[in-house]
Amino acid sequence: MNAVNAYTTSAKRTDTDALVTRHAELVKRIAYHLAGRLPPSVDVADLMQAGMLGLIEAAANYAANRGASFETYAGIRIRGAMIDALRKLDWAPRSVHRKARAVAAAMREIERETGRDARDSEIAERLGIELSEYHAIVQDAASCRLTSLDDVAATATTPDESADPFREVAEERFRAALARAIELLPERERLVMSLYYSDGLNLKEIGAVLKVTESRVCQLHGQALVRLKARLTEWREDAAEE
Numbered sequence: 001m002n003a004v005n006a007y008t009t010s011a012k013r014t015d016t017d018a019l020v021t022r023h024a025e026l027v028k029r030i031a032y033h034l035a036g037r038l039p040p041s042v043d044v045a046d047l048m049q050a051g052m053l054g055l056i057e058a059a060a061n062y063a064a065n066r067g068a069s070f071e072t073y074a075g076i077r078i079r080g081a082m083i084d085a086l087r088k089l090d091w092a093p094r095s096v097h098r099k100a101r102a103v104a105a106a107m108r109e110i111e112r113e114t115g116r117d118a119r120d121s122e123i124a125e126r127l128g129i130e131l132s133e134y135h136a137i138v139q140d141a142a143s144c145r146l147t148s149l150d151d152v153a154a155t156a157t158t159p160d161e162s163a164d165p166f167r168e169v170a171e172e173r174f175r176a177a178l179a180r181a182i183e184l185l186p187e188r189e190r191l192v193m194s195l196y197y198s199d200g201l202n203l204k205e206i207g208a209v210l211k212v213t214e215s216r217v218c219q220l221h222g223q224a225l226v227r228l229k230a231r232l233t234e235w236r237e238d239a240a241e242e
Contacts, residue, residue, distance in 0.1 A: 019059035020052075023074055027051035030078050036202050038086070047082045054081025100141040102127060103134070104230040111230070117186045120223070138222030139215070174232075181231045189224035192217060 031047040058077035062070050106126040110118035124134035182193055188210070195201045195209060203221070207214045 016056075016059040019062070019070060019074075020055055023055060023059075023071065024052070026071065026074060027055050027078055030075060031082065033200065033202070034079070034082055042086070046085060050081045050085035051078040054078040057081070096140045099137045100226055100229070103137055103141070104226050104233065107227060108230040108234060117227075135219045138226055139218045141222040141226050177232060177235045178228070181228050181235070184231075185224055185227060189220050189227065192220045193224050196221065 027048055031044050031051050035042060035044040035047060054077040055074055058070070058074040062073055103123060106123050107118045110122050110126060120134060121131060124131045127134065182190060185193065191210070192206055195206045196203075201209070203214045203217045207217045210217065
């Protein structure tokens with residue numbers, strides 16, 4: 001390595017270290033925000049450890065000419081690293097996923113039959129369960145499904161210079177379908193999604209805004225996620241037939 005290359009490498013390492021030091025608090029903020037919607041068994045320290053690796057990767061690969069600020073770019077990488085770590089932990093029981101799929105299927109059937117949003121009581125009746133059990137299922141779904149929206153955002157917005165152009169078109173169509181599905185959510189569910197994802201409020205803060213309990217916010221959140229899953233599953237089926 002000649003002197004110029006050595007200097008460039010040293011300067012880049014210094015810049016990387018500075019970015020990591022300056023944005024370490026971002027890792028903590030994202031970790032606690034994500035942990036707030038996960039079961040107590042998930043250790044926030046594990047999320048922070050994964051997030052620091054994401055931050056280091058972001059600092060090493062960031063290019064200012066990509067248009068996004070470093071904080072925006074790093075936030076995507078940090079969150080993505082945490083989600084990858086959660087997948088490896090496999091903390092969500094299979095029963096949670098199975099029940100969420102059953103709710104989504106029932107929701108789709110009712111909405112196809114009625115042409116309107118399926119109601120809590122209708123879904124519970126279709127599944128042959130008590131309303132309280134239905135609410136417990138969507139609360140659990142909020143814990144295991146929340147990462148899926150973050151994952152979509154990370155995949156869709158993380159620069160990938162080697163990306164397949166056909167895949168990019170498919171992802172663009174999916175993002176448009178997701179945005180449309182969110183717009184068509186029932187008003188309270190749409191508001192919860194906006195306050196949570198866009199405004200960064202936690203469940204307790206959203207409850208204060210809506211004047212409902214934190215538990216009810218979690219139910220609305222989970223129901224919105226399952227409803228999105230049901231509608232996007234239908235969109236994927238329609239797209240496959242085109």
